[in-house]
Amino acid sequence: MRKKALVIAAAAALMTLSTGITAFAAGWVKEDTTYGVKWKYVYDNGDWPSGNWFTDPDTQLVYHLDPDGYRMTDTTVEGFWLDSDGVRQEKTEEQIEREAREKAQKAAKPNPGKKVAADKVAGIEAKEKKAASSTTRSAYISELKTIINTISRELNAARTDKNSVQLLTTENNLEVARYFRTTSGVDFYHFSMWTSKKDKAQTVDFMYMYDAAPEADCELYNTVYEQTVVSILGETEGKKLTDYVQSQREQGVTKLDSTGTTDTGNSYTMKYRNNRIDISVTCSEVVPQETEGTETAAEAN
Structure with missing residues (x-):
């Protein structure tokens, strides 16, 4: 096939010399092969690319060419599907x-x-979840990072007043934190994840102050608070706790203390004082899939 292309190129060169006009322009050339009709991109000098990805300079469509320079079709290369015309289909x-x-x-x-x-x-996998289910510190934090990021992103898109509250994040080798701060410097939402039990026995500390958010988006921030409680305690235990605290607030109760277990067996404590709620979660470090019965996984940190 290369010999054929060289003959074409030679003829084109002769025509160019005699007429001063380029007789062979770069483009796709159809060839009959023992495997049927194939397409090859031939440059105006008679050369052609082969054995790699190729972007058509005119259409910007991407193809993968076999060692002979022909378009590969109806197959997968490096995870990309090439359709019946050989065009690479981008991944969803x-x-x-x-x-x-x-x-x-x-x-x-x-x-x-x-x-x-x-x-x-x-x-x-936490992208599809509302609550973290892991029982070891590092995996639990990995899930929560994803979930809390999603909650914060949706909050930022939905809130009407983006000037009165800053959505802030800090991260170092000890703590990963997300907090909401008013223009007066008050943090009414503070979510901390502690990466090492040497510094903190608990894995998560969460604080929320009711009715401290700007009025325009107050209900939205209250919803985010409820979503956050669900993320750390589980869909069942999280809703149970937020419903309980709200029912007590409506009765005028200003002081509450409780302990409990998350949906997946981590332990937590809750303290409520005058519109401020604090929840701390400690991972059990039990890894059921590694044992029959109950065994505590050693925490490297």
């Missing part, structure tokens, strides 16, 4: 997330760093 967000999840799950199986890989899986 769902496909990208699925591949990331599968890659993380695969890495989690035989890898000595299995725990780290498993935490990444937990964080990816």
Whole structure:
């Protein structure tokens, strides 16, 4: 096939010399092969690309060419589907997330760093969750980072007053925190995740002050508070606690204390004083899949 292209190029060169006009323009050339009709991109000098990805300079469509330079069709290359014309189909967000999840799950199986890989899986899968379900500190935090980021992003899109409250984040080797601060410097929402039990026995500290948010979006912030409680305690225990506290507030109660267990077995404490609620969660560090019965996983930190 290359010989044929060279003959074309030679003829084009002769015509160019005799007429002063380029007789052979770069473009797709159809060729009959033993495998049927194939398409190859031939440059105006007779050369052609092969064995790699190729972007059509005119249409910007992307193809993958075989070693002979022909378009590959109806197949998958490097995770991308090439249609019947050979055009690369870009991956959907769902496909990208699925591949990331599968890659993380695969890495989690035989890898000595299995725990780290498993935490990444937990964080990816949390995109579809309202509550963290892990019982180890690092995996629980990985899930919550994803969930709280989603809650904050949706809050920012929905609120009508974006000037009265700052949505702030800090992160260091000890703490990952998200807090909402008014223009007067009052933090009425503070969510902290502690990465090492050497510094904090608990994994999460959450504080919320009722009725401290700007009036325009007060109900929206109250909803975010409820979503946050669900994220750390579970959909059942989280709703149970927020309903209980609200019922007591409506009766004029200003002081409450309670302890409990999250939907997945982590422990928590709750303290309510005069419109301020504080909740702390401590991970059980029990990893059921590693044992029969109950066994405590050693926490590296």
